[in-house]
Structure formats: C-alpha cells, structure tokens
Amino acid sequence: MSSLSLFQRIVVRCGLTSCRSMKKQPVKIMVTGAAGQIGYALVPMIARGVMLGSDQPVILHLLDIPPAAEALNGVKMELIDAAFPLLKGVVATTNVEEACGGVNIAIMVGGFRRKEGTERKDVMSKNVSIYKAQASALEQYAAANCKVLVVANPANTNALILKEFAPSIPAKNITCLTRLDHNRALGGIAQRLNIHVSDVKNVIIWGNHSSTQYPDASHATVITQAGEKSVKELIADDKWLHDEFISFVQQRGAAIIKARKLSSALSAASAACDHIHDWVLGTPKGTWTSMGVYSDGSYGVPPGLIYSFPVTCNKGEWSIVQGLRIDEPSRAGMDATAKELIEEKTLAYSFLD
Template sequence: MLHLARVFSSPFSLLLIFSHCVLNPRNFSPIAVSAVMAMDPVRVLVTGAAGQIGYALVPMVARGAMLGPDQPVILHMLDIPPAAEALEGVKMELIDAAFPLLKGVVATTDVVAACTGVNVAVMVGGFPRKEGMERKDVMSKNVSIYKSQASALEKHAAANCKVLVVANPANTNALILKEFAPSIPEKNITCLTRLDHNRALGQISERLKVHVSDVRNVIIWGNHSSTQYPDVSHATVKTQGGEKPARELVANVEWLQGEFIQTVQQRGAAIIKARKLSSALSAASSACDHIRDWVLGTPEGTWVSMGVYSDGSYNVPAGLIYSFPVTCRDGEWSIVQGLTIDEFSRKKLDATAEELTEEKALAYSCLS
C-alpha cells in the first residue's frame, strides 16, 4: 500500500492510489477505496478552448479520457475576447452533455481567472502563421502570448501544475513559457509530440496490417515540425510468435528511411489539404494520451515521446525543449537512456536540434 504521507502530498495523489490498486490488485484495501471515493476534482485549463482542437479536447477531458474514468474534473476554458460568445456556447454544450465527472466549468477571457488553482494546463491557444507573414512576426506574436500566460500560471496555478504546450511552434512556445515561469519546475513544462508518435504507430500498423496496440516503442526525436525524426530502430510488434523488431517485419529499409519518415513529418499538411482544416480530433486525443501517461504512468516496457527540457542526453544540446523517448511513473517522466544511435539517426537528431537552436535564438531576439 502507498504510504499515506505520500498519498496526500500532491494534487494527483488520490489518482495515483486508484491506479496503484487497479494495476496491482494485491494492494487493494478499504483505505485506498475510501480515498478514491473522496477524490477532489482536478482543475484542467484548456486555452484556445473555443477553437477546433479545444472543442474536440474538452469533452474528452470531461469524459475521463485524460485523467481516468473515476477522476472528477473542473474545466477552465480560456480564449480571446472575440471568441467569448463561442466559448460560452462550448460551456453550454458541456453542461448539456451531463458528463458525470464534470464538476464545474469556468469559461473566461481573463487569463488570471483561467489559471487560478489549475493542476493541469493544456496550452492550445496561439497565433497561427497567416499568408504573407514572416517567420519572425509569427514568433513575436507567440512570444508575447506565452510570456503573458507563463506569468499568470506562475502566480496563480497550483504549486505542482503540469503544463502541456500544443500550439505551434510547440517546442519553442514551451521554452518561452519556462523562461517566464521560473518557479514552475522545468520537468513540469512539456510540449506535444505524442501526435507524431501516434502517427508513426499508425503508419507501421497500416504497413504490417496489425492492430496499432500491437506496435510500441517508436520514437519521435526533436522538433514538432518537418525536421522531426520518426525512428523505428527500437520499435517492436507483437506477433503470434512473440515480440519482433518492427524493422525486421517491415523488411524495407528504403521505405523506413524514406516514405515512412516523410509521411509522418508531412501528415499535418496532408490533413489540411484533405479537410481544409488542421488536425483537431487526433491532436486532442494525443494531448489526452500525453497527460494520462504522464500522470498515471506508462505501461511496463513501453515508452512514449514527449517534448521535454533537454539535459544533454544523446548529445542533444541542453536548454532546448526536445522530443525524447520517456517513461513515466508517479507523475514524473524520465528520458530512456542507453539506446543505440546509428549514423543515419545521428544526422537526423542533429538536424532537428539545429532547427530548434535557431528557433530559440529567434524567439529570444523577439524579447529584446
């Protein structure tokens, strides 16, 4: 049984008790059950909540897809003043849906009200690049947005708030947020590359005609951009004869080092071309996956991809928000260590790190 002093030490403690007992039935006890029954709601902030991704995400959170089927939530939804009426409509729909886990909704255009007391912050709102805009103009807009929101989170969010940045450029937006929220632990600020990770799983499952749940341990390295490196060097596939390396089953190096990588890198653009709108449903689902695994833990022997603050692992420059393979336990992530990096992969890791270094310099130039 988990130690009670530890049980009540964080906003997610009761959630961790529940998962601990469900995953390990021998840990079951009446004390744990009563703790679960008394779960306090977790406050989840979604910025840009009236937008496409936000509209797809908030019902998933309210239904339990992010924090589990027994964890009550209070949704904090933030958007800009021109979207206030649409945001109110989203709130009405959430009420009308009568989600049993939804214990309250805050819909606001006030960043302070939105950030007050939140345990999880999913930063979906950002300034998209428009036709004719220079890259630095877009970066400058997002630096301003994330500087302001970082300040509000630092002053008003719960002490151990976990932050996921979704809005592009996600890695660099997360870095700016970290810069202006120094009291939030750097391990609590992440960006979304789980969408790319899931896309890579999907491509391998389609190629091999297996269920996506039978594929695991792909990796997304680097930036959430067209320089990202989807890597299957360590991926495995469950077969009737046991787990086998994905590379062995695909048996086509040219496809793995060419079309596969390009398909994952360009998937967002392909969806825009097909829908005339950017990815929303898949982005929202991946955001739930990211937070759920971070809070409840990754399955034994499985890693996922998260954009996290680099500590120099795999010779990636420290000080970047870079996507690594990670495992999660007790609400903390750890970079998977000791993986072999071949020459092809090394070049890919370095190329995406170079782009992130350039983005970082551009973002910091917008601060001066």
C-alpha cells in the same frame, strides 16, 4: 463505506461508480484556445475521463480571447448539456488570471497561427508575447507543481518561452506535444503491416514538432503470438523505413489540411489526452512514449532546448530512456532537428530584448 449515504451505497453496489471516485478531489484543468477546433474536440474527452481516468472528477477552466467569448460560452453550455458525471464545474473566461487560478494541469492550445503571407518572425514575435503573458499568470496563480503541456505551434519554442517566464514551475513540469507525431508513426507502421496499432510500440519522435522532426522506428517492436519482433525485421524494407515512413510522419499534418481544408483537431486532442494520461498515470511496463521535454544533454542534444525524446513515466514523473544505440542516419536526423530548434530559440529570444 458506512460514511456514504444509502443512495451512494446502492450506486456503488450496482457498479455505477466507485467509493474511490466519490472521495477523489476534482483536478482543475485549464485549456487555452478552448473555443477553437482542438479545444472543442478536447474538452469533452477530458470531461468523459479519457485523460485522467474514469474515476477522476475534473473542473475545467476554459480560456480564449475576447472575440471568441460568445463561442466559448457556447462550449460551456454544451458541456453542461452533456451532463458528464465527472465534470464538477466549468469556468469559461477571457481573463488569463482567472483561468489560471489554482489549476493543476494547463493545456496550452491557444496561440498565434501562421497564415498565408505571414512571416515566420511575425508568428514567433506574437507567440513570444502570448506565452510570456500566460507564463506570468501561471507563475502567479496556478497550483504548486502544475503540469503544463504546450500544443500550439511552434510548440517546442513556445514551451521554452513559457519556462523562462514561469521560473517557479519546475522545468520537468513544462512539456510540449509530440505524442501526435508518435501516434502517427504507430499508425503508419500498423497500416504497413496490416496489424492493430496497439500491437506496435516504442517508436520515437526526436526533436521538433515540425517537418524537421526525426521519426525513428529502429527500436520499435511488434507484439506477435511468437513474442516481440522488431519492426525492422517484419517490414524488411530499409528504403521504406528511411524514406517513406519518415516522410509520412513529417508530412501527415499537411496531408490532413489538404484533405479536410482544416488542420488536425480530433487527433491532436486525442494525443493531448494520451500525453497527460501517461504522464500522470504512467506508461505501461516496457513501453515508452515521445514527449517534448527540457534537454539535459542526453544523446548529445544541446541542453536548454525543449526537445522530443523517448520517455517513460511513473508516479507523475517522466524519465528519458537511456542507452539506445544511435546509428549514423539517426544521428544526422537528430542533429538537423536540433539545429532548427537552436535557430527558433535564437529568433524567439531576440524578441525578449
């Protein structure tokens, strides 16, 4: 500690910070679509340490399209005004090359959203163009071993396009967000059992971040005073688990739009923090999460898709949980969502010719 100034030593003794946080190099984190609703909710969470911990300094690279430049600058102004101790710099830009420069983590929130009357193929075509360009910029300008999380829908297929056009980024470093669905599943079970959500673990979201996703509670457990018990045993209602629970998770986003007149923002931002936090810092022992990752053929899922699996994380690497028993209803649900992803992939690749 002798290398620290007198002031720094006093601060450390008072418990206001730590030697470790002073010595850590800032992590550069890019957020695209940063002037939008999710971005506005997400960036203060990152700056406060929710994503990477209370001792990890960060530099934020905020990217949005030129029409949003003024709003983006407003976000930067608010971040400065909030005086976050961990925030060591903010770059706000509409230039994708500048935004990607040296970033260690890229959170891809920006994309072309489907509006009323917009054809699915038009949404896919525009997102293919966006993610092809952003992938090329990441390929050229991001730090080596950059970790990428795609949030913008269609998240799985956008991530797949990004992978195709950023070949130097390892396939294991490109993921998409299904943690929001995972968290919704945890919350739905907790509400049903009238318990705290932190007592529920090991739900699974299989497949696509869409209404075909397969939320699976068959391996989920609850921590009780008597030890862990299965969710299936505690709920004791197969109809609820196979019908209402699955529908609840699949349709939760639509229900929030109906209630707010706007899509999920706070919960999506929180889930993005959870995703990166567990990926970088690790999942608790005996607990898994759900991540959209590049399929290696596990559980009969066709290789070459970005598909949501149960994963554990350790030392910055994820691994698919192996050996889980798959019953017939689960198999059918997993195959149905894989079929949709194959169709999405075919459509997306048709715009690359």
